[in-house]
Amino acid sequence: MPRFTVKYFDARGRAEPTRMLLTLAKVDFADDRFTQEEWAKIKDDKKLFPLGQAPVLIVDGKTIPHSRAMARFVALEYDLCGKTNAEKAHVDVVLETGSEIEQKLRPIFTEQDPEKKVEAVKAFKEGIVRQMKYFVELLKENGGKYFVGKGPTLADAMTFNFLDILTTSKYKVDGLLDPYPELQEYMRHFREESPLKSYFASRPQTDS
Numbered sequence: 001m002p003r004f005t006v007k008y009f010d011a012r013g014r015a016e017p018t019r020m021l022l023t024l025a026k027v028d029f030a031d032d033r034f035t036q037e038e039w040a041k042i043k044d045d046k047k048l049f050p051l052g053q054a055p056v057l058i059v060d061g062k063t064i065p066h067s068r069a070m071a072r073f074v075a076l077e078y079d080l081c082g083k084t085n086a087e088k089a090h091v092d093v094v095l096e097t098g099s100e101i102e103q104k105l106r107p108i109f110t111e112q113d114p115e116k117k118v119e120a121v122k123a124f125k126e127g128i129v130r131q132m133k134y135f136v137e138l139l140k141e142n143g144g145k146y147f148v149g150k151g152p153t154l155a156d157a158m159t160f161n162f163l164d165i166l167t168t169s170k171y172k173v174d175g176l177l178d179p180y181p182e183l184q185e186y187m188r189h190f191r192e193e194s195p196l197k198s199y200f201a202s203r204p205q206t207d208s
Contacts, residue, residue: 002077004029006070007048008055009039011208012165014067015055017157018074023199024152025078033204068095068158075154082148090148094138094155098162101128108173121173129179135159136182144182145189152194160190170207 004022008015010033022029034042043052048063056063057070064070075081075091082088104127107120138147147155163183166173177184191200 002059004074005032005058006030006055007032007034007058009034009036010204011206012161012169013055013208015070016161017067017071017154018055018057019203020152020157020161020196020199021071021074021078021080021154024080024157024195025074027074027078071154071157075157080152080157081154087148087153090138091153091155094135094147095158097131097134097138098159101131102162104128109171124173125176132180132183136180139182139186144186145194152190152196156190156194160187163187164191165208 004027006015006018006022006029019029019031039054043049043054046052048058049056049065050063051065053065055067055070056065057073058064059073064073072081082091104124108117108124111117111120135147139145142148143150146152147159163177164187165171166176167187177187190196
């Protein structure tokens with residue numbers, strides 16, 4: 001049985017899907033959270049952080065960098081990436097759709113002028129309508145509770161976390177889910193009724 005350590009800041013961020021998947025798999029793991037001050041002292045450790053970036057997943061002493069690679073490793077290791085090739089492709093479709101949304105986020109967080117920021121948020125919302133409607137279609141096709149199959153998968157861990165941060169953190173985009181009641185219900189169900197319900201109730205409360 002591999003031994004896992006997730007190393008990241010005290011935040012949900014890019015490490016959270018891996019934490020969620022390990023929890024779903026009922027695997028004990030070390031959740032090593034550090035401060036910005038501590039990060040400055042350890043980030044040059046090439047064995048732990050070969051790219052000088054966090055998060056990383058340590059598996060039996062070996063480092064896996066990049067958040068998507070971390071989450072995908074755990075999902076594949078514990079059969080949380082779809083049961084068939086068709087389901088695995090479906091998971092990838094959800095991830096790629098989420099990635100398209102992420103790529104449009106940068107102007108919101110880099111713009112400093114308040115008025116221009118308002119316009120950037122408006123443009124972001126208008127620019128992701130196709131992807132958000134597609135999320136809704138995919139959910140409806142699968143019954144509304146999960147994106148693939150009858151239980152949580154990598155697709156849910158990545159998408160829930162992404163939307164959770166954009167609706168409940170310091171990076172909140174006001175009104176993001178207002179036009180999409182199906183996604184609002186998906187988020188509610190996943191938070192309150194999925195196998196991760198206890199995890200969400202007990203995890204550290206952070207603003208990112």
